[in-house]
Amino acid sequence: MPDEPIIDCHVHPDPVDLPEGLIREANRLGVTQLIVASLGRSWDYEPSHEHCVRGNRDTLALVERYGGMVLGWAYVNPRFEDEAEAEVRWCVEEAGFVGIKLWVSALASESCVGRMIDLSVELRVPVLMHAWHKATGNLPLESTPQMLAGLAQAKPRARIIMAHVGGDWQLGSRAAEGSPLLVDTSGSIVENGMIEETVARLGAHRVLFGSDAAGVDLATALAKITAAEIPHEARRRILYDNVVELLSWRRQAA
Amino acid sequence: MRLDVCAWCATWPFHGVPHSDVDGLLHLMDRAAIDGALVAPLDAVFDRDCRGPNARLARALATRGDRMAFCAMANPRYPGWQETVRIADEDWGAVAVRVIPTYHGYRTDDQSLVELAEVLAERQLPLIVTTRLLDERSHPPAFRVPPAAMEGVNALRARVPRVTLVVSWARVAEIAALDDNVAVDLSGVQGPGGFLESLLEPPGQRRVLLGTGAVLQVPECGLAKLGYHSLSRRQASDVAWGWARELFPRWGPSAG
Numbered sequence: 001m002p003d004e005p006i007i008d009c010h011v012h013p014d015p016v017d018l019p020e021g022l023i024r025e026a027n028r029l030g031v032t033q034l035i036v037a038s039l040g041r042s043w044d045y046e047p048s049h050e051h052c053v054r055g056n057r058d059t060l061a062l063v064e065r066y067g068g069m070v071l072g073w074a075y076v077n078p079r080f081e082d083e084a085e086a087e088v089r090w091c092v093e094e095a096g097f098v099g100i101k102l103w104v105s106a107l108a109s110e111s112c113v114g115r116m117i118d119l120s121v122e123l124r125v126p127v128l129m130h131a132w133h134k135a136t137g138n139l140p141l142e143s144t145p146q147m148l149a150g151l152a153q154a155k156p157r158a159r160i161i162m163a164h165v166g167g168d169w170q171l172g173s174r175a176a177e178g179s180p181l182l183v184d185t186s187g188s189i190v191e192n193g194m195i196e197e198t199v200a201r202l203g204a205h206r207v208l209f210g211s212d213a214a215g216v217d218l219a220t221a222l223a224k225i226t227a228a229e230i231p232h233e234a235r236r237r238i239l240y241d242n243v244v245e246l247l248s249w250r251r252q253a254a
Numbered sequence: 255m256r257l258d259v260c261a262w263c264a265t266w267p268f269h270g271v272p273h274s275d276v277d278g279l280l281h282l283m284d285r286a287a288i289d290g291a292l293v294a295p296l297d298a299v300f301d302r303d304c305r306g307p308n309a310r311l312a313r314a315l316a317t318r319g320d321r322m323a324f325c326a327m328a329n330p331r332y333p334g335w336q337e338t339v340r341i342a343d344e345d346w347g348a349v350a351v352r353v354i355p356t357y358h359g360y361r362t363d364d365q366s367l368v369e370l371a372e373v374l375a376e377r378q379l380p381l382i383v384t385t386r387l388l389d390e391r392s393h394p395p396a397f398r399v400p401p402a403a404m405e406g407v408n409a410l411r412a413r414v415p416r417v418t419l420v421v422s423w424a425r426v427a428e429i430a431a432l433d434d435n436v437a438v439d440l441s442g443v444q445g446p447g448g449f450l451e452s453l454l455e456p457p458g459q460r461r462v463l464l465g466t467g468a469v470l471q472v473p474e475c476g477l478a479k480l481g482y483h484s485l486s487r488r489q490a491s492d493v494a495w496g497w498a499r500e501l502f503p504r505w506g507p508s509a510g
Contacts, residue, residue, distance in 0.1 A: 014446070021447045024483050134391040135398055168392050170269055188444035189389055190475040192282075192468065193272045217447045219478035227285070227474035229272075 004236065005032040007243040008218070010128065010163060010186035010210025015041050016058050018070070018214065025218045026069075034213075035243070036062055037073035037101035037128065045139055046105045049080040053087055060095050071247075073101035073128055078112040085119055092123050098247050099125040104139050108147035117155045124250040126159040128184070132167030145175035152179040159246055161208060164189070165198055173198045176206070182246075185224060185238070186210030195228035195238075204234030208242050255491070256477065257498040257505070258283070259382070260422050260441040260465030261291035261322075263311055267300060268394050274469045276314045276322070283321065286473040288466070289495075291322050292502065294352045296469075298327035299387065302358060305338045312346035320506045323349040325382065329358045330366035336373065343377050349504045352422070354384040355402045362406025371414040380418035380501055383407055385428060385442060387470060404431040411436050418501050422465055429453060429460075437501060439465025440479055440493070450479050454489055461497045 008026070011018070011034040018036065026034060038055035040047055052075050059072040074091030076084035091097040100120050106113050108129065120127045131148045132138065145166030152160045160180075164187040166172020176183055183206060185195060199207055211221035225238055261283075263276050273282050274296070283291055293315060298307035304327040312324045326342030328335055328351050342348040351374055355362050362383065374381045386401045393399065404424070411419055411433055421432060423442035426449055432438065440462065443449065453462050466476030480490045498505065 019447070021482075021484070025447050028481075028483050132391065135393040135395055136391050189392065190444070190467075190471045191271075191392075192470055192472050193270065194472075196272065197270075214446050217445060217449065217479065217482075219447070219481055220444065220475045223474040223478040224472055227472050 003030070004240060006030055006209065006222070006239045007033040007035065008211050008213070009035045009161065009208045009243050010184050011036045011213050012215060013038050013058060013062060014214040015039070018062060018066070022214050022218060023066075029219055029222055031218065031222065033069055033071060035071045035073060035098060037075050039075060039103060045103075046079075046141065047077050049077060049083045049087070052076050052084075056087065056091055056095075056097075059097070063096070072097040073099055075101040075103070076116065077105040078102060078110075078116045079106050081112050081115055084116065088116070088119055088123070092125055092250075098250075100127045102127060102129040104130055104142040107141055108143040108151040113151065114155065117151065117158045117160065120159070121155070121157045124253045126161055126182075126246045126249070128161045128163060130163045131172065132164060133171050134167065145172040149175045149179040149181055152181040156180055159249065163187075163210065164212070165194070169194045169198060173201045177201050182206045182208060182242070184208045184210035186212035186216065186221060188212070188216050190220060190224055195224055196230060199228070199230050199234055199238075204230065204237040205242060207238045209239045255495040256288045256464060257495040258288050258291040258466045258468065258473065258476070259420065259463045259498050259502070260439045261293045261468045262296040262470060263293055263314070264296035264307065266296060266470060268397070271469055276311075276318055279322065279469055280318060282468050282473050286466070286477055288473060288477070289321065290505065291468070292325045292349055292505070293322045294325040294327055299354050299357050302329055302332045303334070303338075304329050304332075305334070305341065308338065308342050308346065312342070312348075323502075323505050325350045325352050327352050327354070328370060329353070330370035331358060331360045331364070335370065339370070339373055339377070339379075343379060347504070348379065349502050350380040350382055350420075352382040352384055354387070356399050357387070362402050362404075363409050364406075367406075367410060368413050371410055371417040371419070375414055375416035380420060382420045382422050384422045385424040387423065401428070404428050407436060408433045420463065420501065423467065426453070434459045437461035437463060437497065439463045440476055441465035441467035441471065443479065447482060448484070450482060450493070451485060457489075461501065462493050463497045463501070464494050
């Protein structure tokens with residue numbers, strides 16, 4: 001494993017705590033920081049605002065418990081516009097969360113999502129947003145990579161990370177190509193060429209390491225990056241530098 | 255020692271795959287420190303008649319030393335499959351025979367698969383049943399192939415108990431539906447950390463083999479599954495090579 005720090009930008013608790021095994025694996029693999037988003041204590045595609053708030057308090061407990069090893073994403077359902085905005089402000093300004101997590105409760109093309117993106121620009125924090133193009137059919141409010149690319153083009157000052165390289169990574173990386181989208185590598189897809197081709201299309205400066213642990217094996221997700229036939233400098237960027245650079249956006253403002 | 259029981263060669267029709275030929279696979283094996291691989295012809299997945307793809311791969315492997323062993327493909331619904339198996343066994347020295355039922359258009363409870371299993375049992379050739387080759391969400395829109403059903407595999411196990419049976423590229427939930435005496439490889443297994451431990455409980459009951467899914471998948475991702483902190487050295491070595499040696503007795507020098 002690389003003898004340099006590694007930040008995993010896409011982690012979920014299971015469902016409240018980080019499994020002991022995940023922490024041990026992170027230590028074994030040299031993953032020095034985990035950026036965690038709770039999606040709440042139950043599986044809910046269109047969660048209530050309270051569901052998200054409870055999840056964020058669980059994330060805060062993890063941030064406090066693990067010190068600097070765990071950072072937090074503020075998870076909201078953007079459809080509850082005012083409440084979601086207040087919650088994001090509290091999470092970022094009071095609790096020190098590093099960005100906003102959006103999942104499958106509103107499409108990237110909807111105005112309520114645009115409002116969250118505008119808020120992220122004001123607060124100078126990144127947004128981690130799920131996207132997938134599924135041959136089996138998307139959830140009703142699950143955004144496609146093309147939708148995220150459109151959102152990123154409409155909000156060029158925002159720093160939006162498309163999770164999973166859009167799931168179907170060939171389509172996702174192609175959709176991201178003409179936009180300012182960043183991508184994370186999280187998820188269970190481990191296809192040969194995924195990282196090399198994504199880096200070739202987007203540049204290493206737009207690719208971030210994510211695992212999707214605890215649902216995905218951290219070691220497997222990391223191996224995609226460590227095995228990729230890319231220059232050392234590109235690997236460093238993906239595993240660490242790009243996230244540090246993103247997180248410094250807000251610190252620069254302060 | 256690391257023996258990969260699920261490796262493939264040849265062109266993938268839907269998008270470019272790096273290192274997809276025999277030399278490319280060898281490069282991936284070197285990169286990942288894999289000692290031996292059981293290699294099947296990927297083009298046979300898309301050719302109902304597997305004989306040509308088998309011959310091309312067997313010839314290519316014959317010139318590359320003993321790190322790659324030949325795994326023939328067979329389609330028991332296509333005329334002449336018996337001769338295809340005979341050639342693979344007697345002329346090309348196949349170590350095992352792999353099938354991919356849903357790509358070739360039959361179910362795992364098809365009578366033709368039972369007949370193939372009986373022939374393979376007679377020839378003492380293991381049968382590998384491939385569940386899928388891609389995550390269902392990533393299929394090309396006009397080429398969506400369902401995974402093979404595990405119920406049929408259990409029935410096959412019951413009807414032909416003499417054949418060595420390995421299920422390849424199955425998910426954790428699918429493996430859980432299999433009878434304990436069906437071996438599995440890890441090529442399709444993705445899950446939370448520690449999933450491999452759960453597959454190995456109780457000890458000795460389920461034979462789990464290393465399979466990476468190269469060249470379609472990153473081989474190091476398959477190997478990473480063996481490194482989980484609480485896996486014992488014995489468990490890891492059984493998965494990495496022990497069960498492969500036991501289940502594929504014809505595997506040559508690279509199998510140690």
